[in-house]
Structure formats: C-alpha cells, structure tokens
Amino acid sequence: MIDPDVSLASTLATERPVAKPRARLGLGALLAVAIGLVVSQGVMVLMLQGAGIAGLGFLIPLTLAFFLALTYVMSFSELALMIPRAGSLSSYTEVALGHFPAILATFSGYVVVAMFALSAELLLLDLIIAEVYPGVVPSMSIAYGVLILFTLLNLLGIDLFARLQSALALVMVIVLLALGLTAMTGSGSQPALTQALTHDWNPLGAGVLTLVALAIWGFVGAEFVCPLVEESKQPERNIPWSMMLGVGVIFVTIALYSIGALFYVPQEELASAALPHYLFATALLGEGGKLFLVIAAATATCSTLNTSLAAIPRMLFGMAVNGQAFPQFKLLSKRFNTPWVAVLFVALITGAPVLLMGDRPDAIGLLLLAAAIAWLLAYIICHLDVIALRRRYPDLARPFKTPFYPLPQVLGIAGMLVSIYYVSPSPEMTASIFYSAGAVLGLVSLIAVLWIKLVMRKPLFTPEPLEQVLAR
Template identity: 35%
Template sequence: MEKLKKKLGFWQAYATATGLVVSGSTMVTLASSMGLVGPAFIVSAFIAMIISIIIALSYAELASIIPGSGMVGDYTSVAMGKFMSIIAVLGGYFVLSVMVGAAETMTAGFAAQSLFPNINVTVVSLLLLTIFLVINVLGVEIFGSIQVVLTLGLMITLSVMGLFGLFDVFTATAQLPVDFTLNGWGTVFQSIALGIWLFIGIEFVAPMVEEVKNPSKNIPRAMIFGLLSIFVADMLFGLAIIRYIDPSILVGSSIPQIDGAGAMLGEKGATWMMIVTLFAAASSINSMFAAVPRMFYGMARDGLLPKQFSYLHPRFRTPMVSIIAVFLLFALPLFLLKMTPEMFNILILSACITWIISYMIAQLDVIILRKRYANIERPFKSPFYPYTQIIGILACVYLIITIHPETAVKMQIYGLAGSFFIGICIYAFLWLKFKKQPLFQPVALSEKRIMMDLEEDKEDYIPTRKAE
C-alpha cells in the first residue's frame, strides 16, 4: 500500500488543530467562567494561551521526529517505556472519552432543548452518538470535506456576535455595569485551568504530520495561529455577553452561552447561538470519534490494549470495536450522572487534570529525547529548549494545584481524576506484567521507526480524517 500523500495545506492543518478545540463544552466553559471571574477572565485565558503555545511547540518537535498516528503514545514509548506510554494515552484520551464525550453530547442536548423545551436531552444525546457511531464505522467522511468552512464559520460567528455586543449593534437591551474582577484577583489566577479548557486538544493535528505539506512549518503555525484566533474569538464573545446578563445566571446555567447571547441579541441571538453550539458539539464529537478509536487501535496493535481493539471491519476497514468502545464510553455517564452545571464543570476539570498530566509527559519526552538522541535530525525544534519545557511542566503543576477556586469542588475533581488515574496505573502494570513486557524500558527510536514504516506499508485501514 502506498504511504499517505502530503496533500493537506496550512488551512486544512489549521482546521484539524482547531476542530476539536472549538466545541460546545468550551462555549459553556467560556460563558460560565466569565460569570465566575468577570471580564478579568481575559487574563486567565491569556496566560492559558501562552502555556498552550509552549505545549504545542513540544508536540510539533515530537511529531517531526516520530511522525505517526500514535502521537504521545509513540513519543513516550521511545522516551520512557510502555508503562508511561499507556499512562500518557489513556490518561489523556480514555478519560476524555468518558467525561468530555458525555459533557459534549449533553451540551448539544441542552442546546436543542432550549429551542424545543419538551425534548428529552438524553434521547437527543444518544441519537447524536448513534449517528456518529454509524458514520465512523462506515468510514463516511461527512464533516471532513467542509471542516475548514465549518471551523472558520464558528470562529467568525463568535467574533461577529462579540463585536455586535461590544459596540451595541443589533442588541436587545442596554449594557449593564460590571466589575472587572467579580471575586478578586485570587479567583483570576485560580481560573487559569478553566482558561486551558478553551485551548486543550490543539495537539490533535500532530498525528497528521505525514499528510501535511511542509509539516515542520505548517503544523506549528497551524497550532499557534489556532490558539491565537481561538483566544480572540472567545474573548470577543465572552467580554460582550458579560455586559448584558447577571453573572450569577451564567454560573448557574447549563446553557450559559445561549442565555448570554439571548440577553445580548434577543431571541434571534439565542437561536443563532443554539445552532452554533449544535454545530460545534457535532464537529467535536465527530473529531473524537475519528481520533480516539485510532489511538486505541494503535495501542492494541502495539500490544498495549487487548487485541480485539485492533479488529477492522472486513468491508469498511474501520476499527469497529474501538469505535463501539468509544460510543459506550460516551454513553455510559449519560445514565450514571445527572448533568447539572456543577457536574459539567467537575467532569470537564477532572478530564483537564489527566490531560494536563499527559501534557507534562510530552514535555518530559522532549527533554529525554534531546539528551538521548542529541544528533538526530529534527525538522522542527522547540525554541529556547529546555526553558520552554521546564516552564510548561511547572505551569501544568500550577494548573493542577489551582484547578478550581472552591476547595469543596476541587476535592471532588481530585477524587474523580485520581480514581481514573489510579485505575489506569493499575491496568498498565497488570497488563504489561501479563504480557511479560518491560515497564520502563524505552523502545529504540530506530525500532519504532521501522515498526511504523512496516505498519504503514501493511495497513489497509486509513482512519477517518477530519480535514481530508
């Protein structure tokens, strides 16, 4: 089989990088955070963006020397061995499926309910998941062909609505006075983790390094421009809606972005934002259905998950078992948890903690591989090494420590994230022992590259791409 062709330019890479990030859950987080912190949340978000840029630069370097779909799993197996590889992938993306998948589908359900009050949110969520289950098993690429238009459309829409509100154009009510910091500067600096959620997932373009033209330039540019444009669009919208609605309504609502748009632009604004939320949630869910099963498939291929996860549908050549597993992980919390605004934030920030741990591992991967393979070619090198990585790691530690301003909520977040993390560690230890594989012995870089080349030559399955 021929290797993947480099046919994706900058804008396709940009759409892939931002396609998962611009989601329904980030819109909820943005609006509720503005209600909690006030306009000063722009400071929290700016610091979070700088941290995200530092992390993105490390992913760009790692992808340039170990290009492949396994992403952080491949990088970490070469740097720190298979135990840490399992931790990095499952900590970042298994927990993503369990917590964020449910939150994203419920966001779409609540958005639909805002237009049709009698609709059942759980039924809408399950219907949406079933649609994407079928799409991805069949290998049908619906969103991929319009991903650039969809992503840019969402970003422009948020920006335009924000500009309307800030300049009092087409608004339904007059602007209200609002303090820059609603709960003091301590809350601003304790809300950086909420800001991180606005940008988390930008690294999803890294597995596409083999299909992007001039990847050493286009991938880091796509991530950095994606982060900057997301910051601008989100802040324009967030700073606008906080001027037209009581902040407590944003904090206590399950659809604060729709409530804010409605207060600012009236019923048409609420309907407009409902449609935007549905599109954003759908795009994000489709992205996760395309990306996460491939990671599970790759781990099973490498012997890090049961081999059933590497099963390919005999006709459509898609990883059917992995896709079904992701569907079940998305759906299970819908029946076990009552999705309130408080529970939504707990799910999001619990996933944020394990994802941040995965980010810390990636920073360590860069440091280890720079020392161990100092002389290999690096088409892209993270600037100011090792200071950017050290700053990135310390920033991640700070984010975990200050994950939420309220101690009681923080303990709930720690408890949920800690339970998942301990479970993943136990699984990694027992599975590798059962398979009689070394826990911390790094895979040689040359061996990993040979394995990836052989797999590319033999593999019949080319996973669904968001931006093809």
C-alpha cells in the same frame, strides 16, 4: 499458559494492518481539527463563567493560558515530526520514558477525557435543545442521536471527516465571533448593560491568577492533529502551523466572546449559571438568540465529537501496533481504511457516562474539570518526553525544534502542575473532582501494569529504541 519465550504482544505485533494511511489532509483540514476540538460547548460555558468571576480581569489568565498552550504545541510539534506515528503520545513516550508512562499518558489524556469531556458535550447539547424547545424531543434522544450519527460518519473514512470538520469549525468560529462583536459594538436587539464595564476591571486582584486552571481548558486539544500525521500532506509544515494558528484563532475568539458577554449579562449570573451561553445569546438577541445559540451549540458539540472520533481511534490503532493495547484496535475496514473497532470503542465509552449521568446540569462541570486533570497530566508527560529525547538522541535530525529549549518545557510543566492544584473553582467540588479523576486514573494505571507485565512481558519504565519504533 503464556510461553515465556514468546510474548503475546510480540506475536500480535507481527500482524500488520491491511493498508497504510494515505496523505489526504492539508493545512486547512488540520487547522479545522485544531480549532474544532478545542472550541466546544464546555469551553463556551467555562469561559463565560470565568468572565463572570473576574470580569475583564479574566483576560489575564486567558493570556497566560494561551502562552501555556504554545508550550505544549511546541513540544507536540517536535515529537510528532520526530516520531511520525498514529499512536501519537504513546509512541513518543515509549521511546522517551517507557511503556507504563506511554499507556498512562494516552489513556489519561485522551481515552479518559473522551469519557468525561465528550459526555459533557452531549449532555450540554441535550440541555440546550430542551431549554429552547421544551417537550419537543425526548430527553437524551439528541445526545444519543448525534453520537450515533458521527460514529457512522467516521466509519466512512477520513475524506468525509475532513469535509465535515472544515465546515463545522468555520461555522462555529463565525457564530462565536459574531456574538462577541455584536455585543461589543452594541448592535444587539436588546439594550446593553449600562454598568457593564464601569466598575473595577479586575476585582480579584492577584487572585485572578488562580483562574489560569480554568482558562487553560479553552486551549487544550489542538494536538489532536498529531495522530493524523500519517494522513497529512507536508506534515513538517502543516502540523506545527495548524496548531499554532489554531490556538491563536481560539484566543481571539474566546477573548471577544467572553468580553462581549459582560456587556449583556451581569457578572454574578455568568459565574453561577449552568448554561451561561444561553443567557448571553438571549440577552443579546432576544428570542432570535435561541436559534443562534442552537446553531453554535450544535456545531461546537458536533465538531468536538467528530474530531475525537477521528483522532482517538487512531491513537488506539497506533498503540495496538505497538503492542500496548488490544490487537483488535489494529483492524481496519477494507473499504474505507478506518480503524472501525477503535471508533466503536470510543463511541461506547463516550455514551456510557451519558447513560449514567442522565440530564443533570450539575454533572457537566464535574466531568469537564475531572477531564482537565487527566489532560494536563498528559501534557506534563509530553514535555518530559521532549526533555528525555533531547538527552537520549541529541544529534537526531528534528524537522521542528522547540525555540529556547528547555524553557518552554520547564514553564509548561510548572504551569500545568499549578493548574491541576487550582483546578477546582470551589472547595465543595474539590473532593468530587479529584475522586472522579483519581479513581479512573488509578484503574488505568492498574490495567497498564498488568498488561505490560503479563501480556507485553516488558519492563514498566525501560524506553524502547527509536529505530525499532520507526521501523513499525
């Protein structure tokens, strides 16, 4: 029986971690996190498919998605510096909206996304290796080998993570920019398409706006710097700037990369191919493009996985400190001060869909778009947090304040809702996408309700006092 006077959550909350994080991450390391999580293989695939569907007109939804990304960057910057805790979105939301939205937002936007998007990343890497080097390695061995390797590396501490992430992000951006610029200047080893840009630049007309939902996927994830706020140097400057510079670099990189592909691959092939980045690299550089692609694919997947295994466990760590998740997530390794149980948990849920899906190319788009729904829901809650906290604590000092408040939040919420509505690129995929996302989110909601009512013994939608959260 649970003692009605003393909840398990309050008892567990008295168990403090063995050590507090130290500030080790500067602007360069945080910028690498912001870029490295976003520019993934999934982004490489979806952006080329968008360019195939809309041609040069894809720059319209890409630009709109960039401005939508700036709205969530501003909201996360304000919240992260107002409530600088590793729990990130869960800590912000429990103060703004209550425990149920806090748990739902964090699990939907990050833990569920890890299940879907990281699994898709590993599947893509395995498929690319199999395409370039058929029969050389057993199926799925690359996916699981990379997952195990980066799990072990993240167990060794934040210093090693930062050095790895900076190198991976730099190589990845250079490779993608090189592909785009080589194609646009006609410097490839193969001839460019003579008709590439001579026809209607925007064949979809106003219908191109429906691709904002696809384009926004190219910018989600820069906020992964926020769970690292307690390990950041000069967070008041470096947290906002790392995200803003990150989405700016991403916009330029994706734009050049997508436009470059139109010079060498017919639009209809880009739109329909499961591995359009493979078509682009080989059309541009011939056989030499295969090695180039393997480098790009490997650095993109490793960078995304490395960032996720650093940031998501720290979100779970913060939730455990808040009493919103299993207390085991608070456990830190004595030598490296890493949340080792949380790291292993994220690795496990990432590997499970890979095992279930196998090497099915058709599963990748479904996984990515289901993840997009969950992520956009988290962004909507983030914008609502800013609005709620501006009302509850209007006079509180904020190291970063959203310019033109509340316009970015209102536009961000509207844009995310529209993006969810148009998330499916075809009617055939709509049911599967929403069923997959809905089933997982429904399960998360049920678990959250049971945890809050039976373990935490707290109301679902009553916000916690800010002073209490900051004192933890």
